[in-house]
Amino acid sequence: xxxxAARKAAPKGExxxxxxxxxxxxxxxxxxxxxxxxxxRTVIMADVQLRGDLHPTRSAPSQSGRxxxxxxxxxxxxxxxxxxxxxxxxxxxxxxxxxxxxxKIGDNVFVGPNSTISAISISSxxxxxxxxxxxxxxxxKENVKILPHAVVPTxxxxxxxxxxxxxxxxxxxxxxxxxxxxxxxAGGGLGVGGGGEEKWVEGGDLRELVRxxx
Amino acid sequence: MAQPFxxxxxxxxxxxxxxxxxxEERTFDPRSPRADYALYPLEHLLYCEDCLRIRCPRCTIEExxxxxxxSCLFEVPSSVVKSDGNRCTRNCFNCPVCTSPLSVHSVxxxxxxxxxxxxYILACSYxxxxxxETGIEFEKHTGIHSQLSRVANGGTPIPTQKERDKERxxxxxxxxxxxxxxxxxxxxxxxxxxxxxATGGEAVQRDExxxxxxxxxxxxxxxxxxxxxxxxxDMSFSSPSTYSRIMxxxxxxxxxxxxxxxxxxxxxxxxxxxxxxxxxxSDAAAIERLKKDGWSSTLSPxxxxxxxxxxxxxxxELRPVATLLCTKRSKRCRSCxxxxxxxxxxxxxxxxxxxxxALNHIPRISIRALPSPTAQQPLPLAPGPTSxxxxxxxxxxxxxGIPTNFVIHLxxxxxxxxxxxxxxxxxxxxxxxxxxxxxxxxxEIGANTDVWDDALSSSSSSAAxxxxxxxxxxxxxxxxxxPYDRGRNWTSVVIxxxxxxxxxxxxxxxxDQGPDGELEEDxxxxxxxxxxxxxxxxxxxxxxxxxxDSRGSKGEKETREEAFWTVVGAGRIARV
Numbered sequence: 001x002x003x004x005a006a007r008k009a010a011p012k013g014e015x016x017x018x019x020x021x022x023x024x025x026x027x028x029x030x031x032x033x034x035x036x037x038x039x040x041r042t043v044i045m046a047d048v049q050l051r052g053d054l055h056p057t058r059s060a061p062s063q064s065g066r067x068x069x070x071x072x073x074x075x076x077x078x079x080x081x082x083x084x085x086x087x088x089x090x091x092x093x094x095x096x097x098x099x100x101x102x103x104k105i106g107d108n109v110f111v112g113p114n115s116t117i118s119a120i121s122i123s124s125x126x127x128x129x130x131x132x133x134x135x136x137x138x139x140x141k142e143n144v145k146i147l148p149h150a151v152v153p154t155x156x157x158x159x160x161x162x163x164x165x166x167x168x169x170x171x172x173x174x175x176x177x178x179x180x181x182x183x184x185x186a187g188g189g190l191g192v193g194g195g196g197e198e199k200w201v202e203g204g205d206l207r208e209l210v211r212x213x214x
Numbered sequence: 215m216a217q218p219f220x221x222x223x224x225x226x227x228x229x230x231x232x233x234x235x236x237x238e239e240r241t242f243d244p245r246s247p248r249a250d251y252a253l254y255p256l257e258h259l260l261y262c263e264d265c266l267r268i269r270c271p272r273c274t275i276e277e278x279x280x281x282x283x284x285s286c287l288f289e290v291p292s293s294v295v296k297s298d299g300n301r302c303t304r305n306c307f308n309c310p311v312c313t314s315p316l317s318v319h320s321v322x323x324x325x326x327x328x329x330x331x332x333x334y335i336l337a338c339s340y341x342x343x344x345x346x347e348t349g350i351e352f353e354k355h356t357g358i359h360s361q362l363s364r365v366a367n368g369g370t371p372i373p374t375q376k377e378r379d380k381e382r383x384x385x386x387x388x389x390x391x392x393x394x395x396x397x398x399x400x401x402x403x404x405x406x407x408x409x410x411x412a413t414g415g416e417a418v419q420r421d422e423x424x425x426x427x428x429x430x431x432x433x434x435x436x437x438x439x440x441x442x443x444x445x446x447x448d449m450s451f452s453s454p455s456t457y458s459r460i461m462x463x464x465x466x467x468x469x470x471x472x473x474x475x476x477x478x479x480x481x482x483x484x485x486x487x488x489x490x491x492x493x494x495x496s497d498a499a500a501i502e503r504l505k506k507d508g509w510s511s512t513l514s515p516x517x518x519x520x521x522x523x524x525x526x527x528x529x530x531e532l533r534p535v536a537t538l539l540c541t542k543r544s545k546r547c548r549s550c551x552x553x554x555x556x557x558x559x560x561x562x563x564x565x566x567x568x569x570x571x572a573l574n575h576i577p578r579i580s581i582r583a584l585p586s587p588t589a590q591q592p593l594p595l596a597p598g599p600t601s602x603x604x605x606x607x608x609x610x611x612x613x614x615g616i617p618t619n620f621v622i623h624l625x626x627x628x629x630x631x632x633x634x635x636x637x638x639x640x641x642x643x644x645x646x647x648x649x650x651x652x653x654x655x656x657x658e659i660g661a662n663t664d665v666w667d668d669a670l671s672s673s674s675s676s677a678a679x680x681x682x683x684x685x686x687x688x689x690x691x692x693x694x695x696x697p698y699d700r701g702r703n704w705t706s707v708v709i710x711x712x713x714x715x716x717x718x719x720x721x722x723x724x725x726d727q728g729p730d731g732e733l734e735e736d737x738x739x740x741x742x743x744x745x746x747x748x749x750x751x752x753x754x755x756x757x758x759x760x761x762x763d764s765r766g767s768k769g770e771k772e773t774r775e776e777a778f779w780t781v782v783g784a785g786r787i788a789r790v
Binding site for chain 1: 258259572
C-alpha cells in the first residue's frame with residue numbers, strides 16, 4: 001500500500017494458491033497463521049479476517065510433548081469464505097480469564113459476504129448467506145441453510161437439514177431431499193436454486209466455484 | 215422461501231387435479247392463490263418411478279421414523295413421546311421471550327459458596343431474559359426439566375401428581391364427612407359441593423385443574439351402575455362413552471370396559487372436580503396491572519402461543535419453553551404407496567436409504583440474463599472469473615418496455631436424448647403485462663452420458679470449442695429458431711422479455727380508484743410461466759433393471775412423454 005508503483009510493476013493475481021489448492025486473497029487479514037489449518041481447495045476472499053491468534057491458551061492435556069501448536073481455526077476442503085467475513089474463535093470467561101476454544105468448519109461450506117462466524121463447529125455442506133452473524137458456541141450440523149441477515153444465538157444447535165433465519169435465528173423450514181445434489185452430472189450452468197449462472201448449487205460440491213475463482 | 219433472482223419453480227400438477235378445469239385450455243397462472251401451493255424448487259420435488267410423475271410435498275405421505283430433540287440431538291422413543299408429549303425432557307429449553315436456547319448459569323454467591331456450585335438459573339444469552347426474573351432457581355445443573363416441573367414462578371413448589379391426588383382424596387373425604395353429618399340421605403349427583411369449598415383464594419393451577427377434572431371423570435365412569443335407566447342414547451354430550459373416549463385421548467392408560475346403557479353423567483361442579491369459576495377480580499387485577507406497568511409487561515401473541523398455558527398475560531408468568539422435538543420422516547407416493555424417500559434412522563446420519571429425486575428425472579431449468587448486445591461484453595457463458603466481469607446484471611432493475619434477452623438453460627439428467635418443447639403465454643399473467651417470446655421453442659438436449667466424459671472434458675472446457683455465437687450475428691441480433699448454445703447434455707435458448715409498464719397501471723389506479731388497479735407487493739416481478747414438454751425414447755422398464763442396464767444395448771424402447779409447468783422469475787421491473 002505504501003508503494004503502489006512497485007505493486008504495478010509486478011502484477012500478481014488476487015490469490016495466493018498453496019500446494020493443496022487453497023486460494024487465499026492477498027487482501028485477507030489473517031493473524032496467527034500457525035494456528036489455522038485449511039483443508040485444501042479452500043478460498044479465503046479479500047477482506048476476510050481469520051483470527052488465528054485467538055488460540056486456546058489453556059494447556060490442553062497433551063499426551064505427547066508440550067510443544068504442540070494450538071489449533072484455533074480448522075477449515076475443511078472446498079470451503080469458500082466470502083469477502084468481508086470475520087472468522088473468530090468463540091471465547092468464554094472462566095474464573096476471570098478469557099479462554100478461546102478451537103472452531104471447526106467442515107467441507108463445502110459457503111460463507112456469504114460480511115458474515116461474522118464464531119461457531120464452535122460448522123459441519124459440511126452448510127450454506128451461510130450474506131450478513132449472517134453466528135454467535136459464539138453455536139453448533140451447525142450438516143446440510144443447513146442459513147438465510148441472509150440471520151443471527152444465530154449463542155449455544156444454538158441447528159440440526160441437520162434445517163433452514164434457519166431471523167433474529168434470533170429459528171428453524172423456518174427444511175431443505176429438500178435434493179439439497180446439494182448437483183443434478184444430472186454437472187451439465188454446466190447449474191444455478192443457485194436452479195436459477196443463477198454459477199456452476200454450483202447451495203450446499204453442493206463447491207469445487208466448481210473454487211475453480212472459477214481466480 | 216424467497217429466493218434471489220433469477221429463480222425457477224416447478225409446478226406439481228397435483229394441485230389442479232381437483233379443480234376439474236380442462237387443463238388443455240388453461241395456462242398456469244403463478245399469481246393465482248392456488249399456485250402458492252403448487253410451486254416448489256426442484257430440490258424439494260421427488261419423482262415416483264412407478265407413476266412416472268413428479269411428487270411434491272403435497273402428494274406424498276409422510277411417515278414418522280423417529281423423534282429427536284434438535285437441540286441435544288437425542289432420539290426420543292415413541293412411547294416417551296406418547297406419555298410425555300413432543301418436548302424434550304432433558305435440559306433443552308428455549309427462551310419464552312425470543313426463542314433462542316437457554317443455558318444453565320450458576321448464580322453462586324462467591325462469599326458463601328455452596329457445595330453443588332448452585333443455585334443455577336436458565337438464562338438467554340440473546341435477550342438476557344432469565345428464570346431469575348420469574349423467581350425460579352435450581353439446585354442442580356442437571357435434570358432441569360424435572361426440577362422446573364416442581365417449582366412454580368416465584369419459587370413456590372408445585373405438588374406432584376401423587377401429592378395432588380392424595381390431597382384431593384383427603385379433601386373429598388372431608389367433604390363427604392361434612393355432608394354425611396349434615397344430611398342424612400341424599401344421592402351423590404344431586405348435591406353441589408362447590409358451595410362448601412371456600413378454600414384458598416388463589417386460582418387453581420392449570421395442571422391441577424386438569425388432574426382434578428381427569429380424576430373426576432374417572433370416578434364418574436367408574437361409578438356407573440348398570441341399573442340406571444336414564445341412558446336412552448349413547449352418543450349424547452355427557453354420556454359415559456363419550457367421556458371415556460375423551461379420557462382415552464388424554465390419558466395413557468386405556469380402559470375399554472364395555473358397558474351397556476350407561477347413565478348420563480353430571481358435569482364437574484366443584485373446584486375439586488376441576489370446575490373453575492371465572493373470577494372477575496382477576497380481570498380487575500389485570501387491568502390495574504396494565505395501568506401500572508403498561509403494555510411492555512404484556513406478552514406478544516407469539517410468546518403466548520409458545521407457552522404451555524396459552525392464557526398467560528404478563529411477563530412474570532412466563533415459563534421456559536421446553537424444546538419441541540423434530541422428526542425424521544419417510545415419504546411415500548400418495549397414489550401408488552411406493553417409498554420415495556427414506557432417511558437412515560440414526561439421528562446423526564444424514565444419508566438416505568431411498569431417495570428418488572426429481573432432479574434425476576426432469577431437466578434442471580435455469581434462466582439468466584443475456585447481456586445486451588450494445589454493451590460489448592464477453593459472453594458470460596464461458597467458465598471464467600465471474601468477479602472480473604464489469605458489472606453483474608441487476609435483476610432488480612429491469613427497464614420498462616425495453617426488450618431484454620434472457621437465456622434459458624436446460625440440462626438433462628437422463629441417459630437418453632430428450633426433445634423439448636417450450637411454450638409460454640405471450641404476455642405474463644398479472645397486472646403488469648410483460649411480453650415474452652421464446653426464440654427457439656423446440657430443440658433437443660443430448661443424453662447425460664458417462665460422467666467421466668464430462669470430468670475429462672470439463673478440465674479443458676475453457677479451451678473447448680463451443681458453438682455459441684452462431685446464432686448471434688455481427689449486429690447482435692439473435693436468429694430465432696436456433697438454440698443459443700448447446701453442450702453434452704444441455705441446451706440453452708434465448709427468451710426475449712419486454713417488461714411491461716408499471717405506470718399504466720399506476721395511472722389507471724389513481725383514476726379508477728379501483729382496488730384492483732392498485733399495484734401490490736411483488737406485482738412488479740416478471741414471473742414467466744413456461745410449459746415444458748419432454749419426449750424421449752426410454753428403455754421399457756428401465757427402472758426395474760436399474761439405471762446401469764438402461765444404457766445397454768437392449769433394443770426395446772418406448773416413447774415417453776412428460777409435461778409440467780415451471781415458473782421462472784426473471785427479475786423486478788424498476789420504477790422510473
